[in-house]
Amino acid sequence: MICGSLGSSTINLVSGSFQERYSLSQRDLSTITTTGTVVGYVMLPYSFLYDYFGPFPIAALxxxxxxxxxxxxxxxFEEVIVVNIVRLAVFYSLMNVGTSFFDLSSCITILSYFPVNRDPIVAFLKTFIGLGSAIVGSMYQDFLAACRNTSSIS
Structure with a gap:
């Protein structure tokens, strides 16, 4: 669940750097994130795998x-791989599929143990997943602000 909460929105943390470094337009960034999100939502085949084999294969994937x-x-980001829109969209799609796998393996498994009064459990799980990326984003912004202030002082 922790990886699922940290992964799905982390591309937004580096999208500004990608945009500046590689002269990407807002349309390019939107294409990358939209493709990743759409591919991440295609979970039906994996839900059949979950139903047949349980959460372990999904967690392993x-x-x-x-x-x-x-x-x-x-x-x-380190310029080892040549950047273009298609590659970034595919790589971000892999990240989104991975976070969707974490979501599928954890949420459905936990919900099967709470047959009655699932509302607080669902609210907690989905809030945890949504807050993870916000917390990481806040820490990232604060850390970079602290690094920028330190480097400008010295």
């Missing part, structure tokens, strides 16, 4: 797919 997408985005 998520621990492979999300770090792969994050690593590929990081390699683009």
């Amino acid at each position: 998520s621990t492979f797919v999300f770090p792969l997408g994050a690593l590929l985005v990081a390699l683009c």
